[in-house]
Amino acid sequence: MYYVYFLKTSTAQGTYIGYTDDLRRRLKEHRDKNPELVYYEACKDERDARERENKLKQRGQTIRSRRLKERLKYSLSK
Numbered sequence: 655m656y657y658v659y660f661l662k663t664s665t666a667q668g669t670y671i672g673y674t675d676d677l678r679r680r681l682k683e684h685r686d687k688n689p690e691l692v693y694y695e696a697c698k699d700e701r702d703a704r705e706r707e708n709k710l711k712q713r714g715q716t717i718r719s720r721r722l723k724e725r726l727k728y729s730l731s732k
Contacts, residue, residue, distance in 0.1 A: 658707050659691060
């Protein structure tokens, strides 16, 4: 499985979107940013995960990314 994930971080950037085939390992690698996993999606194919990540990252505030942040407003505000 491949995972697209959305992290809330303590760094100035605040949020991070990425994809991986090992979510636990990736969270450990982000440890220096004090990450909080807010959301993830699972895909069977790496290309689907990579495409979804790119669409969410595209220009930072695309409709998709903004709508995801709106859906997660309570999770992101904690």
